[in-house]
Amino acid sequence: MFGIKNLGKDTTIKRSITRKYKNARITILDAKFKKVDNKEVILDEEQVNKMFMDVNKAIESNSSRYNPSTKRIIIANEEEIIENLLNKNNNEELKTTVFKEEFIDIYSPRYTMDQVYLCEEEKKQIITALNIKKHEDKIYKEWGFNEIDSQNRALVFNFFGAPGTGKSMAAEAIGSYLDKKIYSINYAELESKYVGQTPKNIKKAFEKAKMDNAVLVFEEADSFLGKRLTNITQSADYGVNITRSVMLLELEKFDGVVIFTTNLLSNYDEAFKRRILASVEFKLPDEEGRKTIFKTHIPEKLPLDDDVNISKLAKEFDNVSGADIKDIIFMAAITALERDSEIVSMEDFKVSYKDIKNRYKEA
Template identity: 50%
Template sequence: MPANWKRIEDSPVSKPPQEPVSKPEAVEMGRLEMFVPEQPSHNLDALILPPAVRNRLEVALNWIRYHDVLYHKWNLKKIDPQGRRVAINMFGPPGTGKTFCADAIAYYLKQPIIKVNYAEIESKYVGETPKNIKAAFEKARQTGAVIFFDEADSILGKRLTNVTQSADHGVNVSRSVMLLELDKFDGVVIFATNLPGNYDGAFVRRILAHIEFELPDIACREQLWKALLPEEVPCANDVTVTWLAQESEGLAGGDILNVVKIAASQAVAREDNQCKVMQSDIQEAISQVRSGKEKVGSTVGIGTKGTVVVKEEVVTPNQLPPAVLEDYEKAVSNINHQAEILSTNNGCS
């Protein structure tokens, strides 16, 4: 470089300004972020189920395990051209392992799981719930996740025939969107409910397997006690697995877990050699759990078929902000058009 010359440093290159994300796009991105895929942590081998329930589950999983044989070698694609979607419905009393089982199925498939409950997709704004349903399925597609709907009776409930207000119409739109998304989805969908009688028949026909989760028999209860009562918990000599299984007849796995926690809480405060779980602790804990199941939540706010009536705030279209109202009207028009097409093809009845 010649003398007295000075290098002029390159000025930093300014990056072109990024285009701002439009408000509708931002809203949709935020909607997708509501649903977070989780890595499952339970193995199918850890499931403690009566033999009949285990068999029903294995038969449902065979559709996934042997799909190529069933569809290509045995030519089931002739009667079911799509055949990629697998929908499983698990129903039965609370605490019988339905959520645990959904997680174990995802673990078996080596896929993440998106857990959706009614509170996450229901919106007080008419027209928003269908969008949330669509977002849940779209996130499952993007991430290759199993999608699990808990409290599914709230989502798959019967469509209303006597529509008297916009909220009623909104319920039917949500049901129609759920039907459409279920038909388009190529992955695994799992539903769980304590109230299967509330399902709309159109959903029942689209679900491959309906698996009833029964209360554990005495052999299952022995396994549950072995799994749920840690060896480190000091117990009296007469607190045996056989005795525990006999005392806990009619209880589900979730109930037994609560019994262990209550009994241990009673025993831990005692001193010296009395600081251990005794038969009286177990019996008192079982009594509490049974009393709760019989009395709490079963006498107030009961609707038809034992469903709990929850008062919800309803917003009519004329109360919506203009932008939301416009989206709602477009969504209703589109869904009604699609529902008419499905109905014409006997696909939504």
């Protein structure tokens, strides 16, 4: 943990912000906001976002086998806040203090629909659904659909598929398409860390998303999208049903965009099925898809050997997800530097690919 001092007079609202990255979760405990049109707007947002990215980049670049990257970074503008946390006698109290208001990760989308690899049919399915929201004023007011359907409905997406196939990236792309921020909640973490508080936090998430006109994303939602429990034998089962009931009620009242991401297509509760507008499967990319992903994630400044090209990479490395490809590129660059080379060769990519595949075997 570390502190940043003296960022000026405290004349604004203070809130915690968390960004979730592959290697770490980074939190500013006392970021400064101001109210504009009843919405809380972060001050110096561009610089704050850059700080998050720079810290994450430093973590990724300096991780090693024996000193892996940290999983949690806590930042405070006032050192006293950090000192108070460090002086907690009870570790559980410290954990509760740090995570108390952090079940929502709020960030601006980094990807566009053009950067997400999806089969044309699935991409068209998403765009068609989004255009309902994009053109709702014309559809409901000018073209009179409010006379037939007086209540705007939430746009509910279900993204399912193997890890690393682009579900979260596509959720961000939806935010870009609609020019909205992302409110991301890892449901599995929410349920485990806030036992008994999950329904209240779900209501709070919908309220905040509505106030800020944000896209609400529930990650790893497998555990509560299944069929409602009818033979309840313990209080935990009862709690799951209460949570689902609250979720359904909030979906009924919400008129924004909600995305559920799951690794497996569960045996869904019928009540949820009726509310899902588009259920989209994310698959491992084919060769053309891998070309698109390699092209998206290879930096223009990355020095490549003459025998390395996008087509060759896409053909050589199959049965990998988009997240795998991103890792392959990054680790190939590290491999080149480790052998004191200023150019990334095809062999570096092969070593990186082999490491990725071995990672799955170990898992």
